[in-house]
Amino acid sequence: xxxxxxxxxxxxxxxxxxxxxxxxxxxxxxxxxxxxxxxxxxxxxxxxxxxxxxxxxxxxxxxxxxxxxxxxxxxxxxxxxxxxxxxxxxxxxxxxxxxxxxxxxxxxxxxxxxxxx
Amino acid sequence: xxxxxxxxxxxxxxxxxxxxxxxxxxxxxxxxxxxxxxxxxxxxxxxxxxxxxxxxxxxxxxxxxxxxxxxxxxxxxxxxxxxxxxxxxxxxxxxxxxxxxxxxxxxxxxxx
Numbered sequence: 001x002x003x004x005x006x007x008x009x010x011x012x013x014x015x016x017x018x019x020x021x022x023x024x025x026x027x028x029x030x031x032x033x034x035x036x037x038x039x040x041x042x043x044x045x046x047x048x049x050x051x052x053x054x055x056x057x058x059x060x061x062x063x064x065x066x067x068x069x070x071x072x073x074x075x076x077x078x079x080x081x082x083x084x085x086x087x088x089x090x091x092x093x094x095x096x097x098x099x100x101x102x103x104x105x106x107x108x109x110x111x112x113x114x115x116x117x
Numbered sequence: 118x119x120x121x122x123x124x125x126x127x128x129x130x131x132x133x134x135x136x137x138x139x140x141x142x143x144x145x146x147x148x149x150x151x152x153x154x155x156x157x158x159x160x161x162x163x164x165x166x167x168x169x170x171x172x173x174x175x176x177x178x179x180x181x182x183x184x185x186x187x188x189x190x191x192x193x194x195x196x197x198x199x200x201x202x203x204x205x206x207x208x209x210x211x212x213x214x215x216x217x218x219x220x221x222x223x224x225x226x227x228x229x
Contacts, residue, residue, distance in 0.1 A: 004160070031215045042123070042221035043161070043205065048214070056216060091160055095215060102215040103149055103168070108160025 002026075006092050006109035013082055013116055021077045021112045025094030031101055032075050034067060037111070038088035046090075049075060050097060082116045089113050120144050123206055123220030132229050136193040140206035140220045143187065147208040147218070150182050152191045155203045155222065164191070164204075196227045 005024040013019050025032050034046040045059040049069045060066070064083075069075040079086055093106035123140045130136055138152075149168045153161035165180045167173045173180045181190040189208075193200055206220040 033216070035219075040125070040221065042121075043207075043219035045216060045218070048216055050214075056214070093160070098215060102209055102217060103151070103166045105151070105153075105163030105166070106161075106217070108162070110158065110160050 004092055004094055004107050004109035006112050008112060009110065010113045011115070013114070015084060015116055016081055018078065018080045019082055019114065021090050023075045023092030023109060025073065025075070025092070026107055029094035030072065030097045031095045032069060033093045033106065034077050035091045035093065036088045037091055043091065084116045087114055087116045118143065121206065121208055121218050121220045124223055125221050127224040127226060129226045129228060130196055132196060132198060132227055134196050136196050136225060138191040138204050138223050138225070140189050141187055142208060145187065146210040146212070148211050149209040150180070150189050151207040151217070152180055153205045153207055155205060161205055198227050198229050201226045
């Protein structure tokens with residue numbers, strides 16, 4: 001597609017429920033990233049995919065968070081047993097691989113605004 | 118302590134003003150520096166990047182890097198109401214692959 005597409009754009013869920021957030025990157029972008037943005041924290045790195053593998057998942061805050069990517073394209077971020085502190089905007093980005101790709105800029109989606117009540 | 122520090126503002130200026138936005142960082146391993154702009158309810162978009170100390174200019178925007186002081190700046194000349202957004206600095210280490218470390222972002226409002 002022309003840009004990075006994320007769905008849903010908004011999600012309200014009850015504490016303890018599981019949620020799935022979807023990201024459809026730009027075609028041809030091998031690198032895919034998930035970040036979390038909350039007030040006072042800026043963009044917090046969660047996980048990086050190169051193709052279907054995740055060489056860097058060091059930012060996942062707990063084992064309740066997991067992500068996968070299939071076909072080198074769509075990625076899903078799953079949060080199990082959601083907590084109120086999980087409320088944030090979850091941003092997905094894609095880029096070409098490597099330093100050059102990162103410097104040319106990530107293309108971000110508009111994010112999923114998650115509210116846990 | 119965060120690796121990248123950025124004053125969140127908010128910053129409010131009149132139209133036409135020169136705006137100065139800044140970030141400091143603690144790790145000298147950061148070698149590449151970027152500025153992103155984020156409009157409300159949108160994802161950030163790349164404005165500029167640089168990898169050397171000194172100035173880089175693009176239209177009304179100038180990015181400045183001082184590696185010896187671990188300090189970067191973004192200047193906006195002749196600011197416009199359409200520049201109202203959150204500005205995030207981002208940095209990359211040579212060894213971090215494609216991963217970026219972002220500042221918290223500074224919220225800017227340019228008043229007509």
